[in-house]
Amino acid sequence: MKKHILIVPGDGIGQEVTEVGKKVLEKIAAKFGHEFTYDEALIGHVAIEATGNPLPDETLEKMRASDAVLFGAVGHPKYDNDPSAKVRPEQGLLKMRKELGLYANLRPIKLFDELLGASSIKPEILRGSDILFFRELTGDIYFGEKGRKNEGDTAYDIAEYSRYEVERIARKAFDAARTRRKKLCSVDKANVLETSRLWREVVQKLAPEYPDVEVEHQFVDSAAMMLIKDPKRFDVVVTANLFGDILTDEASQIAGSMGMLASASVGDSTGVYEPIHGSAHDITGKGIANPLASVLSAALLLDISFGLKAESDAIIAAVDKLLKDGFRTKDIADETTPADKILNTQAAGEELL
């Protein structure tokens, strides 16, 4: 198969982990006889530094022209500590999502057996949990009008959802539930928010079309609690942009570490694959970042954008083997890990496939 993949490392450890993700794609191409070509583009802080723009037109054009994008992370502490900055790395990420119509963000939360002990949650609570989140990614309070009034003394953000926006993400979630344990949990705050009431209405209206899927509605506060108390009760979860942002980061603890979690953003055109973790400037340049989330993002890319299931499974099996062989990156190591089994970013990549 011939495919063109755009590598967009972005900021911080995004650079380090995406390099490993790309290496793994190269190994897969060699092994399975595919012809993948690559290009690279800038986004986020590094794009601002180079061009003044967090998402240069050139990057967007390259994304549109590619068959899939392997993405790193964006963000820089400089902006976090300056709430008044007008140009920010995250704008590049949000604009990319909007421009490419990436309305569905899939975040599979699956625990590798070997990491059962790495979580702060008890193994007996975790064992067997397997959740697939569908986070809406191009609407909600992220994209509504925002600004200041009263001479800057009042700030506002508008959350907005249309029926159409809710329906298309809900359908994706229903479809996925059908191929899994046939349970869908829709998370909202319908006892307070009008956007949530519309959300619930739409999901309720779709439910009769999926009689084989058991639908449950949960308030976001209660869901945040239940995820930790009893993660096994969840199968597919569908929720709005902001709630999805919070709940999936929280749920990373179910997988033992944020450093293991991949995501796929799909919609109208090119799909974008990226780790859930951020740019992590505190460990940038040390070579200790866990590259497995980027590697598993590459696996999602092969499966979802290219339909290469065997190749995708080969990557997952390789990650599993690495863990079974006792290797760990620093973030998932514990006091029982022998020093010679602790791998840096690059070495972890070399150990795979």
Place this chain on the structure above:
Amino acid sequence: MKKHILIVPGDGIGQEVTEVGKKVLEKIAAKFGHEFTYDEALIGHVAIEATGNPLPDETLEKMRASDAVLFGAVGHPKYDNDPSAKVRPEQGLLKMRKELGLYANLRPIKLFDELLGASSIKPEILRGSDILFFRELTGDIYFGEKGRKNEGDTAYDIAEYSRYEVERIARKAFDAARTRRKKLCSVDKANVLETSRLWREVVQKLAPEYPDVEVEHQFVDSAAMMLIKDPKRFDVVVTANLFGDILTDEASQIAGSMGMLASASVGDSTGVYEPIHGSAHDITGKGIANPLASVLSAALLLDISFGLKAESDAIIAAVDKLLKDGFRTKDIADETTPADKILNTQAAGEELL
């Protein structure tokens, strides 16, 4: 001391647990020689049934005329499944918060030693954690304009914060941090929301007035993860209404159970004290609800509204003793709890003081 306390049980298990909270207040009055008088009023679903109004004027007047309010819970599944209902129990709760100016919601997350095993989180992660949340309670997306447009096909909710609103809650949190471990974590989503950027600006501006308090800013997604990964790193947490709703429910797992967590809502006038848990209609009428959150809310009431620290401590010590004596309500019992140590709601109340 002469004080007038209004009991507002509300819906579901609110009725059952508040009865126990009141009994404990009566015992304290007898023991310490205080004269507490009581009245009762309706809110939520029961108020809608009786008067058509989730917060009748009479209830509001009684609240204003009392020295403190012991509150239960509001909510009813009937409305949850009907997103189009115009009159809803929660409107009573929100109107109460607004009308009484209850802008600061204090939620202490403290683990009783005996419950170390009751949580889904590992004991070694939990041991020693002690967090005090300050959730802003009268602003944000809860109270901005909300509605529909495009013939009902688009829903919107406006989040809003003024400098003044952020400053008053932040000051309360800074003041509290001074009396504790001197660490304040302000949680926002300043990389996306304008309200969060204002929030961060205000907290940053106040920080130099509290040089003895170490201030940290965290994004809400990351905070949701950190709370579970390493709860001990938090001391005082201050955040907006919606984020506070989600994070404090999540944090209930740090305390072993939602059924143990009390909260205080304070501001311009009468303080309101209530469990964090909701109306829990699935267990209503069974007499098995854990009343300890209501009992601990009574303890907060005595301490914060009446300045009766010794009396408040007596309640906390009584709860501690009940647990040390091996008694449990169903929600905090486990397979090691002998059947004769499992108490129903009323019996748990009788065991105290």
